[in-house]
Amino acid sequence: MQVTVKEINKNLESLPKELFEQVNDYIDFLKSKYGKIHSEDWAGNLSDHQIESVKRGLEDIEKEKTLNHDTARKRIQDYISSKK
Structure with missing residues (x-):
């Protein structure tokens, strides 16, 4: 279809x-x-929203405010479970 x-x-x-x-x-x-x-x-095709998101991500990396994959995945699963 x-x-x-x-x-x-x-x-x-x-x-x-x-x-x-x-x-x-x-x-x-x-x-x-x-x-x-x-x-x-x-990168020339990114929206303003996407550019701001990338900038925030880079700032988080510089400030060491990042999570490893397993921790991020667990937090997301916990969040979704709390909404059920």
């Missing part, structure tokens, strides 16, 4: 507005991934 623009629009209309930026970032990612946006440097 092929998804239509109408179906995508219907899904978008039912999303909470706070997810719109994430959806838009993902659409930009897909366009970039499949060659719809032509740029020599993929």
